[in-house]
Amino acid sequence: MQTGFRFNLSPVKEPLGFVKVVEWISAVLAFATCGGYRGRNVISIICDGDANETLSATFSYPFRLSQERLVESNTTLCNRSVAEAHLVGDSSSSVEFFVAVAVLAFLYSMVALLVYLGYMHVYRDSDFGAMFDFVLTAAFAFLWLVCSSAWARGLQTVKDATGSAGIDSTLALCRDGGVRCEVTEYASMRSLNISVVFGYLNLLIWVGNAWFVYKETRWHSQKVSAQQAAGRVPAPAHI
Numbered sequence: 001m002q003t004g005f006r007f008n009l010s011p012v013k014e015p016l017g018f019v020k021v022v023e024w025i026s027a028v029l030a031f032a033t034c035g036g037y038r039g040r041n042v043i044s045i046i047c048d049g050d051a052n053e054t055l056s057a058t059f060s061y062p063f064r065l066s067q068e069r070l071v072e073s074n075t076t077l078c079n080r081s082v083a084e085a086h087l088v089g090d091s092s093s094s095v096e097f098f099v100a101v102a103v104l105a106f107l108y109s110m111v112a113l114l115v116y117l118g119y120m121h122v123y124r125d126s127d128f129g130a131m132f133d134f135v136l137t138a139a140f141a142f143l144w145l146v147c148s149s150a151w152a153r154g155l156q157t158v159k160d161a162t163g164s165a166g167i168d169s170t171l172a173l174c175r176d177g178g179v180r181c182e183v184t185e186y187a188s189m190r191s192l193n194i195s196v197v198f199g200y201l202n203l204l205i206w207v208g209n210a211w212f213v214y215k216e217t218r219w220h221s222q223k224v225s226a227q228q229a230a231g232r233v234p235a236p237a238h239i
Contacts, residue, residue, distance in 0.1 A: 031102035039187025047078035048178025094154030148199030
């Protein structure tokens with residue numbers, strides 16, 4: 001069996017290779033839409049009988065909200081001295097897991113495409129290549145399910161912590177009589193919402209790709225051969 005590099009674009013024209021290209025692109029879009037995000041919510045503090053105040057809640061990837069300062073130490077708001085306060089919550093583990101899966105999926109798709117385009121003759125002549133590809137593809141489909149669900153929950157945590165209810169629970173001043181806190185300007189989280197959508201889209205793509213990879217394995221060929229052999233068995237003669 002020859003193992004040298006043979007460049008051939010035909011696998012990309014087949015579902016096996018074409019879906020890998022789609023996986024490569026969708027993985028890039030998944031981590032690009034949440035990595036590097038930075039947002040700012042504007043909070044209006046309505047003071048009873050005093051001039052109103054304004055605060056900014058700034059948060060960014062990887063959303064360690066407990067490290068994001070909301071109020072500096074010994075700040076005066078509504079004629080009250082307010083201690084240093086931070087946002088509440090930490091979604092870093094879920095979003096970093098999501099980005100890690102997306103980056104690994106991107107790298108694996110790129111390597112798989114290289115194999116398809118240059119070593120498809122080796123891939124199809126050996127049992128190991130297709131089976132290894134199938135196991136990893138199925139594993140990535142499962143990882144996309146887990147990380148997308150985790151990040152969807154983590155994103156909801158970010159939204160709750162930076163909304164009016166979250167600010168009220170964080171800043172003791174907002175619970176004083178005659179003081180009301182309200183988020184009047186929200187940061188756009190469209191890209192973060194899109195990242196969750198891309199996560200679940202990747203799940204569907206990798207599940208679909210698992211079927212095409214499975215058809216390349218000997219498990220599928222053995223099953224087809226067994227079915228064909230069973231179909232050729234002559235029916236018993238009737239007396």
